Amino acid sequence: MKILITGASGQLGRVLLEQLSNNDTYEVFGCDRDTYDITNVDSMMTLITQQFQPQLVIHCAALTKVDYCAENPDEALRINGYGTRNIALACQKIDAAMLYVSSNEVFDGTNPNVYLEYDKTHAINPYGYSKLVGEQIVRDLVRRHYIVRTSWLFGHGGRNFIHAILNRAKDGHPLRVVINEVATPTYVNDLATAIIQLIATELYGVYHLVNEGRASRWDFARYVLDITGFRETPIERITSYEYQRASTPPEYSVLRNFAAAQAGIVLRHWQEAVKAFCKIEGLLKEE
């Protein structure tokens, strides 16, 4: 199967490219902003319908800096919404399947339990809105599609929450972390494996793919410090109202992988995943 990955030098795209390239079933091509800007319809149309002609496009490219999106909502919509449209139109033209990677931020976060795949979406910030527009366009234009929502990604080689917390702890800076933002940290390596399992099923539809369990930002930071030798480092609990930022994240956006479980796809608990990540990074100090 020929697969095109957009955003191939991003956190998720990179790992997907690596994992898929190790599998003889797939012929994979990764593109990124330097070579193919997704907002350029002609460029995406030529790549997909003439040059590579994939059977499936895994669309990972996005403007992911949520605060930047809040300050530049038109740019967020242009890239995450209308950039997605360009890819969807090209897929429609050659009847390729499309997997669109979406976000927990399509929900408003007022549900303190869990969100299922077909629960009502309602974005409360420009990033979430732009991702939701992308979802709707994929649904409207691409006959065979997967919409995969995930949350709080961490992976090797990129900027992420784990490194940010550890850097502050190592520098001796006081740590203040939000308690009223709750979701599920998700290891990019686990997500990529689950996506590859999913595309083998051809069971199209909406999926939530996150590691198991839930955490507040504070829980996440606490766990990271506890397993990396900073158990004694205090973290002040604050609310999002005390942490001024441009974007307004949903408070409770815990996704439940109901549809994936029906297809036999199960991810491990987020704490196990964080431990595995820290072990590979040489950060793990205690079992």
Ligand SMILES: NC(=O)c1ccc[n+]([C@@H]2O[C@H](COP(=O)([O-])OP(=O)(O)OC[C@H]3O[C@@H](n4cnc5c(N)ncnc54)[C@H](OP(=O)(O)O)[C@@H]3O)[C@@H](O)[C@H]2O)c1
């Ligand atoms: N990160 C998270 O916590 C998170 C959570 C939920 C959902 N998601 C979704 O998961 C997907 C992958 O996220 P990620 O963490 O891998 O993101 P990432 O590391 O920011 O990678 C996104 C990639 O898209 C590229 N890109 C941005 N604008 C582009 C354009 N106009 N044309 C072509 N490429 C463009 C970026 O290039 P530049 O670096 O040059 O801008 C980057 O390589 C995204 O769809 C995101 O919305 C992420």
